[in-house]
Amino acid sequence: MISCEELVKIYKTDDIEVVALKGLNISVESGEMMAIIGNSGSGKSTLLNILGGLDRPSAGQVQVGEWNLLKITDEELVKYKRNTVGFIWQNNARNLVPYLTAVENVEMPMMLSGQYDRAYAKQLLEWVGLKERMGNKLQQLSGGEQQRVAIAISLANRPSLLLADEPTGSVDTKTSDMIMDIFRRLNRELGVTIVIVTHDMTLASKVDRVVAIRDGMTSTEFIKRNPNLDETGPGMAGSTMHDAHEEYVVLDRAGRLQIPKAYLQALKIDSKASMEFDGEKIIIRSPKSLA
Numbered sequence: 001m002i003s004c005e006e007l008v009k010i011y012k013t014d015d016i017e018v019v020a021l022k023g024l025n026i027s028v029e030s031g032e033m034m035a036i037i038g039n040s041g042s043g044k045s046t047l048l049n050i051l052g053g054l055d056r057p058s059a060g061q062v063q064v065g066e067w068n069l070l071k072i073t074d075e076e077l078v079k080y081k082r083n084t085v086g087f088i089w090q091n092n093a094r095n096l097v098p099y100l101t102a103v104e105n106v107e108m109p110m111m112l113s114g115q116y117d118r119a120y121a122k123q124l125l126e127w128v129g130l131k132e133r134m135g136n137k138l139q140q141l142s143g144g145e146q147q148r149v150a151i152a153i154s155l156a157n158r159p160s161l162l163l164a165d166e167p168t169g170s171v172d173t174k175t176s177d178m179i180m181d182i183f184r185r186l187n188r189e190l191g192v193t194i195v196i197v198t199h200d201m202t203l204a205s206k207v208d209r210v211v212a213i214r215d216g217m218t219s220t221e222f223i224k225r226n227p228n229l230d231e232t233g234p235g236m237a238g239s240t241m242h243d244a245h246e247e248y249v250v251l252d253r254a255g256r257l258q259i260p261k262a263y264l265q266a267l268k269i270d271s272k273a274s275m276e277f278d279g280e281k282i283i284i285r286s287p288k289s290l291a
Protein backbone atom coordinates (compact mmCIF):
# COMPACT_ATOMS: atom_id res chain seq x y z
CA MET A 1 0.00 0.00 0.00
CA ILE A 2 2.78 2.42 1.00
CA SER A 3 6.37 2.44 -0.16
CA CYS A 4 8.82 5.22 0.72
CA GLU A 5 12.40 5.00 -0.46
CA GLU A 6 15.12 7.47 0.45
CA LEU A 7 12.42 10.01 1.20
CA VAL A 8 13.71 13.52 1.86
CA LYS A 9 11.81 16.56 3.11
CA ILE A 10 13.51 19.91 3.45
CA TYR A 11 11.69 22.91 4.92
CA LYS A 12 13.07 26.25 3.85
CA THR A 13 12.21 29.32 5.86
CA ASP A 14 14.11 32.53 5.06
CA ASP A 15 17.76 31.48 5.22
CA ILE A 16 17.24 28.39 7.33
CA GLU A 17 16.88 24.88 5.97
CA VAL A 18 15.54 22.08 8.13
CA VAL A 19 16.01 18.55 6.82
CA ALA A 20 13.04 16.85 8.48
CA LEU A 21 13.33 13.53 6.60
CA LYS A 22 16.82 12.36 5.69
CA GLY A 23 16.34 9.47 3.28
CA LEU A 24 13.62 7.57 5.08
CA ASN A 25 12.59 4.06 4.01
CA ILE A 26 9.33 2.46 5.04
CA SER A 27 6.79 0.06 3.53
CA VAL A 28 3.32 -0.71 4.77
CA GLU A 29 1.33 -3.67 3.49
CA SER A 30 -2.26 -3.33 2.41
CA GLY A 31 -4.56 -4.19 5.34
CA GLU A 32 -1.86 -3.59 7.96
CA MET A 33 -2.46 -1.67 11.20
CA MET A 34 0.83 -0.19 12.37
CA ALA A 35 2.25 2.64 14.43
CA ILE A 36 5.09 5.10 13.98
CA ILE A 37 6.83 6.29 17.13
CA GLY A 38 9.66 8.74 17.70
CA ASN A 39 10.76 11.67 19.81
CA SER A 40 9.48 15.16 19.23
CA GLY A 41 11.02 16.57 16.06
CA SER A 42 11.99 13.16 14.63
CA GLY A 43 9.84 13.70 11.52
CA LYS A 44 6.68 11.69 12.29
CA SER A 45 4.16 14.38 11.36
CA THR A 46 6.19 15.37 8.32
CA LEU A 47 5.96 11.78 7.05
CA LEU A 48 2.24 11.58 7.79
CA ASN A 49 1.56 14.92 6.09
CA ILE A 50 3.38 13.72 2.97
CA LEU A 51 1.44 10.43 2.97
CA GLY A 52 -1.79 12.37 3.44
CA GLY A 53 -1.02 14.66 0.50
CA LEU A 54 -0.91 17.74 2.76
CA ASP A 55 2.76 18.36 2.06
CA ARG A 56 5.05 17.64 -0.90
CA PRO A 57 8.22 15.54 -0.57
CA SER A 58 11.53 17.17 -1.65
CA ALA A 59 13.18 14.03 -3.08
CA GLY A 60 13.09 10.23 -3.04
CA GLN A 61 10.25 7.88 -3.86
CA VAL A 62 6.83 7.74 -2.26
CA GLN A 63 4.08 5.55 -3.63
CA VAL A 64 0.66 5.07 -2.05
CA GLY A 65 -1.46 2.53 -3.92
CA GLU A 66 -1.48 3.64 -7.55
CA TRP A 67 -0.24 7.17 -6.76
CA ASN A 68 3.32 8.43 -7.03
CA LEU A 69 3.20 11.35 -4.58
CA LEU A 70 6.37 12.94 -5.94
CA LYS A 71 4.97 13.27 -9.45
CA ILE A 72 1.27 13.70 -8.69
CA THR A 73 -0.35 16.85 -10.18
CA ASP A 74 -2.30 19.30 -8.01
CA GLU A 75 -5.51 18.13 -9.62
CA GLU A 76 -4.76 14.46 -8.93
CA LEU A 77 -3.78 15.35 -5.37
CA VAL A 78 -7.29 16.69 -4.72
CA LYS A 79 -8.71 13.36 -5.95
CA TYR A 80 -6.18 11.42 -3.87
CA LYS A 81 -7.10 13.31 -0.69
CA ARG A 82 -10.80 12.89 -1.38
CA ASN A 83 -10.88 9.22 -2.31
CA THR A 84 -7.83 7.31 -1.14
CA VAL A 85 -6.86 8.68 2.22
CA GLY A 86 -8.63 9.60 5.46
CA PHE A 87 -6.97 11.77 8.15
CA ILE A 88 -7.50 12.00 11.91
CA TRP A 89 -5.72 14.57 14.09
CA GLN A 90 -5.25 14.86 17.82
CA ASN A 91 -7.60 17.78 17.98
CA ASN A 92 -10.25 17.55 15.35
CA ALA A 93 -12.35 20.53 16.44
CA ARG A 94 -11.12 22.49 13.40
CA ASN A 95 -12.69 19.94 11.03
CA LEU A 96 -16.04 19.63 12.75
CA VAL A 97 -18.95 22.02 12.45
CA PRO A 98 -20.27 22.68 15.99
CA TYR A 99 -23.82 23.69 15.02
CA LEU A 100 -24.44 20.63 12.81
CA THR A 101 -25.42 17.22 14.18
CA ALA A 102 -23.01 14.29 14.25
CA VAL A 103 -24.65 12.67 11.22
CA GLU A 104 -24.67 15.98 9.28
CA ASN A 105 -20.96 16.35 9.97
CA VAL A 106 -20.30 12.89 8.52
CA GLU A 107 -22.43 13.74 5.47
CA MET A 108 -20.42 16.91 4.71
CA PRO A 109 -17.42 15.27 2.98
CA MET A 110 -19.83 12.95 1.17
CA MET A 111 -21.68 15.95 -0.26
CA LEU A 112 -18.42 17.66 -1.27
CA SER A 113 -17.40 14.61 -3.27
CA GLY A 114 -20.89 14.01 -4.68
CA GLN A 115 -21.30 10.68 -2.88
CA TYR A 116 -24.11 11.50 -0.45
CA ASP A 117 -25.19 8.39 1.46
CA ARG A 118 -27.14 8.93 4.69
CA ALA A 119 -27.44 5.20 5.43
CA TYR A 120 -23.64 4.83 5.33
CA ALA A 121 -23.15 7.96 7.48
CA LYS A 122 -25.42 6.39 10.09
CA GLN A 123 -23.66 3.06 9.84
CA LEU A 124 -20.28 4.71 10.41
CA LEU A 125 -21.57 6.45 13.54
CA GLU A 126 -22.96 3.13 14.75
CA TRP A 127 -19.53 1.54 14.20
CA VAL A 128 -17.88 4.16 16.38
CA GLY A 129 -20.48 3.60 19.12
CA LEU A 130 -22.52 6.77 18.61
CA LYS A 131 -25.83 5.28 17.46
CA GLU A 132 -27.74 7.04 20.22
CA ARG A 133 -25.98 10.39 19.73
CA MET A 134 -26.05 10.87 15.97
CA GLY A 135 -28.83 13.47 16.15
CA ASN A 136 -26.93 15.58 18.70
CA LYS A 137 -25.16 18.77 17.70
CA LEU A 138 -21.40 18.53 17.91
CA GLN A 139 -21.22 21.10 20.70
CA GLN A 140 -23.41 18.78 22.83
CA LEU A 141 -20.86 15.94 22.62
CA SER A 142 -17.83 15.30 24.83
CA GLY A 143 -14.26 15.54 23.50
CA GLY A 144 -13.98 11.76 23.21
CA GLU A 145 -17.33 11.53 21.40
CA GLN A 146 -16.25 14.29 19.02
CA GLN A 147 -13.07 12.34 18.33
CA ARG A 148 -15.20 9.33 17.42
CA VAL A 149 -17.29 11.51 15.08
CA ALA A 150 -13.98 12.56 13.48
CA ILE A 151 -13.13 8.89 12.89
CA ALA A 152 -16.51 8.39 11.19
CA ILE A 153 -15.88 11.51 9.06
CA SER A 154 -12.45 10.28 8.01
CA LEU A 155 -14.11 7.13 6.65
CA ALA A 156 -17.00 8.90 4.91
CA ASN A 157 -15.47 8.61 1.45
CA ARG A 158 -14.45 4.97 1.97
CA PRO A 159 -10.67 5.53 1.94
CA SER A 160 -8.35 2.54 1.70
CA LEU A 161 -5.77 4.25 3.96
CA LEU A 162 -6.39 5.91 7.32
CA LEU A 163 -3.69 8.16 8.79
CA ALA A 164 -3.99 9.15 12.44
CA ASP A 165 -1.68 11.74 14.04
CA GLU A 166 -1.77 11.32 17.86
CA PRO A 167 -5.46 10.29 17.67
CA THR A 168 -5.71 9.68 21.41
CA GLY A 169 -3.53 12.58 22.49
CA SER A 170 -6.27 14.58 24.15
CA VAL A 171 -8.58 11.88 25.55
CA ASP A 172 -8.50 9.77 28.74
CA THR A 173 -7.28 6.14 28.88
CA LYS A 174 -10.77 4.65 28.64
CA THR A 175 -11.60 6.65 25.50
CA SER A 176 -8.15 5.92 24.11
CA ASP A 177 -8.76 2.16 24.51
CA MET A 178 -12.15 2.55 22.87
CA ILE A 179 -10.61 4.41 19.91
CA MET A 180 -7.97 1.71 19.46
CA ASP A 181 -10.68 -0.97 19.53
CA ILE A 182 -12.59 0.95 16.86
CA PHE A 183 -9.45 1.13 14.69
CA ARG A 184 -8.91 -2.61 15.12
CA ARG A 185 -12.50 -3.36 14.06
CA LEU A 186 -12.35 -1.04 11.06
CA ASN A 187 -9.07 -2.63 10.07
CA ARG A 188 -10.43 -6.17 10.35
CA GLU A 189 -13.91 -5.62 8.99
CA LEU A 190 -13.33 -3.00 6.29
CA GLY A 191 -9.75 -3.96 5.50
CA VAL A 192 -8.61 -0.31 5.87
CA THR A 193 -4.84 0.10 6.17
CA ILE A 194 -4.16 2.16 9.32
CA VAL A 195 -1.02 4.15 10.19
CA ILE A 196 -0.98 5.75 13.65
CA VAL A 197 1.62 8.28 14.76
CA THR A 198 2.03 8.37 18.51
CA HIS A 199 4.27 9.15 21.47
CA ASP A 200 2.32 6.67 23.54
CA MET A 201 4.07 3.30 23.96
CA THR A 202 1.00 1.60 25.43
CA LEU A 203 -0.94 2.55 22.34
CA ALA A 204 1.86 1.24 20.15
CA SER A 205 1.59 -2.12 21.95
CA LYS A 206 -1.86 -2.57 20.44
CA VAL A 207 -0.70 -2.80 16.83
CA ASP A 208 1.08 -5.56 14.90
CA ARG A 209 4.13 -3.53 13.96
CA VAL A 210 5.80 -0.40 15.26
CA VAL A 211 8.41 1.54 13.31
CA ALA A 212 10.59 3.95 15.26
CA ILE A 213 11.85 7.08 13.51
CA ARG A 214 15.00 8.78 14.73
CA ASP A 215 16.42 11.96 13.17
CA GLY A 216 14.31 11.70 10.02
CA MET A 217 15.14 8.05 9.31
CA THR A 218 13.61 4.72 10.28
CA SER A 219 15.81 3.16 12.94
CA THR A 220 14.12 0.27 14.73
CA GLU A 221 11.15 -1.95 14.07
CA PHE A 222 9.07 -3.88 16.60
CA ILE A 223 7.03 -6.83 15.35
CA LYS A 224 4.38 -8.51 17.45
CA ARG A 225 5.46 -12.00 18.49
CA ASN A 226 1.96 -13.42 18.25
CA PRO A 227 -0.20 -11.40 15.85
CA ASN A 228 -3.30 -13.42 16.84
CA LEU A 229 -3.01 -12.28 20.41
CA ASP A 230 -5.09 -9.19 21.00
CA GLU A 231 -3.36 -6.82 23.43
CA THR A 232 -6.69 -5.60 24.65
CA GLY A 233 -7.87 -9.15 25.32
CA PRO A 234 -7.90 -10.95 28.67
CA GLY A 235 -4.53 -11.57 30.29
CA MET A 236 -2.79 -8.83 28.32
CA ALA A 237 -3.66 -5.91 30.58
CA GLY A 238 -0.58 -3.91 31.53
CA SER A 239 1.65 -5.56 28.93
CA THR A 240 4.18 -3.25 27.33
CA MET A 241 5.41 -3.10 23.79
CA HIS A 242 8.65 -4.82 24.78
CA ASP A 243 6.71 -7.77 26.27
CA ALA A 244 4.68 -8.33 23.15
CA HIS A 245 7.06 -7.30 20.34
CA GLU A 246 10.40 -8.43 19.04
CA GLU A 247 12.82 -5.55 18.34
CA TYR A 248 14.80 -5.32 15.08
CA VAL A 249 17.23 -2.72 13.81
CA VAL A 250 16.29 -1.61 10.30
CA LEU A 251 18.72 -2.14 7.47
CA ASP A 252 18.15 0.05 4.42
CA ARG A 253 18.69 -0.99 0.81
CA ALA A 254 22.25 0.31 0.84
CA GLY A 255 23.05 -1.86 3.89
CA ARG A 256 23.08 1.07 6.34
CA LEU A 257 21.75 0.77 9.87
CA GLN A 258 21.32 3.41 12.54
CA ILE A 259 23.12 2.79 15.80
CA PRO A 260 21.47 4.59 18.74
CA LYS A 261 23.37 7.74 19.77
CA ALA A 262 23.46 6.53 23.37
CA TYR A 263 25.37 3.37 22.35
CA LEU A 264 27.87 5.36 20.31
CA GLN A 265 28.41 7.85 23.14
CA ALA A 266 28.85 5.06 25.69
CA LEU A 267 31.60 3.50 23.54
CA LYS A 268 32.99 6.93 22.55
CA ILE A 269 32.54 6.08 18.86
CA ASP A 270 32.40 9.22 16.71
CA SER A 271 33.53 9.24 13.09
CA LYS A 272 34.55 5.59 12.72
CA ALA A 273 34.35 2.21 14.39
CA SER A 274 35.93 -1.17 13.97
CA MET A 275 33.72 -4.01 12.78
CA GLU A 276 34.36 -7.70 13.12
CA PHE A 277 32.42 -10.70 11.83
CA ASP A 278 33.03 -13.96 13.70
CA GLY A 279 30.84 -16.17 11.52
CA GLU A 280 27.79 -15.65 13.75
CA LYS A 281 27.81 -12.08 15.00
CA ILE A 282 28.93 -8.69 13.85
CA ILE A 283 30.80 -6.85 16.59
CA ILE A 284 31.16 -3.08 16.45
CA ARG A 285 33.80 -1.50 18.70
CA SER A 286 35.42 1.82 19.25
CA PRO A 287 38.76 1.86 17.33
CA LYS A 288 40.38 3.02 20.60
CA SER A 289 39.31 -0.19 22.39
CA LEU A 290 41.66 -2.14 20.10
CA ALA A 291 44.65 0.03 20.90
Ligand SMILES: Nc1ncnc2c1ncn2[C@@H]1O[C@H](COP(=O)(O)OP(=O)(O)OP(=O)(O)O)[C@@H](O)[C@H]1O
Nearest residue numbers: 011013018020038039040041042043044045046047
Ligand atom coordinates in the same frame (compact mmCIF):
# COMPACT_ATOMS: atom_id res chain seq x y z
N1 LIG B 1 6.59 23.88 8.28
C1 LIG B 1 7.81 23.72 8.79
N2 LIG B 1 8.79 24.63 8.56
C2 LIG B 1 10.03 24.46 9.06
N3 LIG B 1 10.41 23.40 9.81
C3 LIG B 1 9.48 22.46 10.07
C4 LIG B 1 8.14 22.56 9.59
N4 LIG B 1 7.44 21.47 10.02
C5 LIG B 1 8.31 20.72 10.73
N5 LIG B 1 9.53 21.30 10.77
C6 LIG B 1 10.74 20.78 11.43
O1 LIG B 1 10.99 19.47 10.94
C7 LIG B 1 11.41 18.60 11.98
C8 LIG B 1 10.44 17.42 12.11
O2 LIG B 1 9.18 17.91 12.56
P1 LIG B 1 7.89 16.99 12.76
O3 LIG B 1 6.74 17.87 13.13
O4 LIG B 1 7.72 16.10 11.60
O5 LIG B 1 8.33 16.10 14.02
P2 LIG B 1 7.45 15.14 14.93
O6 LIG B 1 8.25 13.90 15.09
O7 LIG B 1 6.08 14.99 14.37
O8 LIG B 1 7.40 15.93 16.29
P3 LIG B 1 6.22 16.06 17.38
O9 LIG B 1 6.11 14.71 18.01
O10 LIG B 1 6.75 17.10 18.31
O11 LIG B 1 4.99 16.47 16.65
C9 LIG B 1 11.49 19.45 13.23
O12 LIG B 1 12.82 19.87 13.37
C10 LIG B 1 10.58 20.62 12.92
O13 LIG B 1 11.00 21.79 13.61
